[in-house]
Amino acid sequence: MNPVVKRIIQIISLLAFIAVVVLLLLISYKAVTDKEAFKLWVDTHLIYGGLLYIAMVTLQIMVAVIPGGPIEVAGGYAFGAVGGVLLFVAGATLGSVLVFLLVRRFGRDLVEIYFKEHKVKKLEFLNEEKKRDPLFFLLFLLPGAPKDLLCYVAGLTRMRFPVFLFICSLGRLPAVIGSAVSGYALDKDNLMMAVIAFSITAVLSIAGFFIYFALTNRKQDKNGGKEYE
Numbered sequence: 001m002n003p004v005v006k007r008i009i010q011i012i013s014l015l016a017f018i019a020v021v022v023l024l025l026l027i028s029y030k031a032v033t034d035k036e037a038f039k040l041w042v043d044t045h046l047i048y049g050g051l052l053y054i055a056m057v058t059l060q061i062m063v064a065v066i067p068g069g070p071i072e073v074a075g076g077y078a079f080g081a082v083g084g085v086l087l088f089v090a091g092a093t094l095g096s097v098l099v100f101l102l103v104r105r106f107g108r109d110l111v112e113i114y115f116k117e118h119k120v121k122k123l124e125f126l127n128e129e130k131k132r133d134p135l136f137f138l139l140f141l142l143p144g145a146p147k148d149l150l151c152y153v154a155g156l157t158r159m160r161f162p163v164f165l166f167i168c169s170l171g172r173l174p175a176v177i178g179s180a181v182s183g184y185a186l187d188k189d190n191l192m193m194a195v196i197a198f199s200i201t202a203v204l205s206i207a208g209f210f211i212y213f214a215l216t217n218r219k220q221d222k223n224g225g226k227e228y229e
Contacts, residue, residue, distance in 0.1 A: 016059055042078050050079065050087050057091025062099055064114040064148040068092070072176050076183025084180035089172055096151045096168035103155025111152045119146075123153045125219040133163050139215070140171030143201065144208035147172065175205065 042049055053075060060066045068088075075084030103110055111120055126132055136154065139145050147168075154164050178201030185194035 016063075046079075050083075053078070053087050054091035054094065057088055058095040058098070061092050061095025061148055061151065064152070068148075069179055072179030073183040073186070076180030076185075077187045078183075080187075081177075081180050081184040084183060085173070085176050088176050088180065089169060092172055092176075093165070093169045096147075097165065099148075099151045100155045100161070100164055100168075103152055108156060111156065115149055115152060119149060120153060120156075122216055123149070125216075126153060127157050132157065133159065133167075135219075137167045137171060139212060140167050141174060142208035142212050143175035143178070144205035144210075145212040175201065175208075178204065 057068070057071055057075075060068055060071055072084070072088055075088045078084065079087055108120070126136055136150065136159065140147060140150055151168060154168075178197055181197040182194050182201065185191070185197055
C-alpha cells in the first residue's frame, strides 16, 4: 500500500476515535467535574452513555494503536465492575468482528496500515490449521498479549468466524475484569482495593507479555508457518 495512503487512513482512524471521546466529554463535561453529578448523569443516561462507550471501545479496537487499559478502567468507574466488563466486551467484540471481516475483504494491506510487517510475519505459524484455534485462544487469554494484532491476523487465516467470535469475546475477560474492578474501586474511594486490583492486573499483564513473546518466538523458530494467502 502507498505510504501516503497508509498514513492518511491512520490519521482518519485516530481522528474518528478522538471525535467520539470529545463528543462524550462535551455531553458530560459538567458532570465529569463533579463526582456525584457524574454518577447522576450516568444513571440518567445509562443507555445513551453505554452506547457511546461501546462506540469508543469499538473504534479503539479498530484503530489498534490506542491502548485499551485506561478505557477498561473508565468503564468500571462509570458503569460498575459488572457493567464495565459487559460493555467493554460488547464494544471489543463488535470492533474485533469488524476488523476480522474487513481483513477478509481487503487482506494484508489493511493489516499493515497499523502493524509493521515483521510483527505480522511473526504470527504466520497461526496460519497452520493444526492446533491453531486452541493456540490462538491461549494467546488471546494472556493479559498483556497484543489482542488487536491477533484480531487483524486472524482475518488472514482460515479460522472459521464462529470460532473467532467465541475467542475474541471470552478471551478478553481475564484482563478486562481486573481493570474494571480497579475503576469500580476508584469510584467507591476504595484505594486499597484499587491498588490491589491494579497491581494484580499489571503483574499478570507483564507475565502474559513475556509468555506471549516467548511462545511466539518459539513457534516461529520451530516451524515458521506458511505465508498468509
